[in-house]
Amino acid sequence: GAGVSQSPSNKVTEKGKDVELRCDPISGHTALYWYRQSLGQGLEFLIYFQGNSAPDKSGLPSDRFSAERTGGSVSTLTIQRTQQEDSAVYLCASSQNSGPDTQYFGPGTRLTVL
Amino acid sequence: AQTVTQSQPEMSVQEAETVTLSCTYDTSESDYYLFWYKQPPSRQMILVIRQEAYKQQNATENRFSVNFQKAAKSFSLKISDSQLGDAAMYFCAYRSKDNDMRFGAGTRLTVKP
Numbered sequence: 739g740a741g742v743s744q745s746p747s748n749k750v751t752e753k754g755k756d757v758e759l760r761c762d763p764i765s766g767h768t769a770l771y772w773y774r775q776s777l778g779q780g781l782e783f784l785i786y787f788q789g790n791s792a793p794d795k796s797g798l799p800s801d802r803f804s805a806e807r808t809g810g811s812v813s814t815l816t817i818q819r820t821q822q823e824d825s826a827v828y829l830c831a832s833s834q835n836s837g838p839d840t841q842y843f844g845p846g847t848r849l850t851v852l
Numbered sequence: 853a854q855t856v857t858q859s860q861p862e863m864s865v866q867e868a869e870t871v872t873l874s875c876t877y878d879t880s881e882s883d884y885y886l887f888w889y890k891q892p893p894s895r896q897m898i899l900v901i902r903q904e905a906y907k908q909q910n911a912t913e914n915r916f917s918v919n920f921q922k923a924a925k926s927f928s929l930k931i932s933d934s935q936l937g938d939a940a941m942y943f944c945a946y947r948s949k950d951n952d953m954r955f956g957a958g959t960r961l962t963v964k965p
Binding site: 769771779780781782794829842843844845846848 | 889894895898902956957
């Protein structure tokens, strides 16, 4: 079946603009995760959804970052007033349930803030 | 907070040889999950192997196996009969029962023909 998809694959924006990143999880997966990967670094956890609710928002780096998930499916990560330090690859993952289930990753969105 | 440490930024191995990638972690929990992910240049994170902490037996997946030492909080990955397609970044990851997931900084593996 189809895997996790993300759009756009690449996004170049100017400092101060808002951006929206989209994630389509695997059908039927209730848990959805957002991560940020800066150049040459490991993954930094941002936020996790179980269904439409986000029990853990502790990883969001600032109040410019927000995320929502509607219908227990598609999720959008929004970054307001982008800064150059926001440049990174944003990865989304989904799993059938939370807990021990394996996370399946999308190909990521590479965000470049000029 | 849990931390995951990969002390080898880069490793190289000759094709068909064996290589071991190191990972240590810090936690006060007794029940958790450990993972190795592979990230080729395509950026796609691919699960290589997983281990439940309550299981004493080391996980194996074909040419990939782990050496899980719970007391030492060590979780190394052994790749046997290395292939050119194994070249990638490898990330060790820890996941708690309440879904806190932490990744190491990664090890870049080069496979020499």
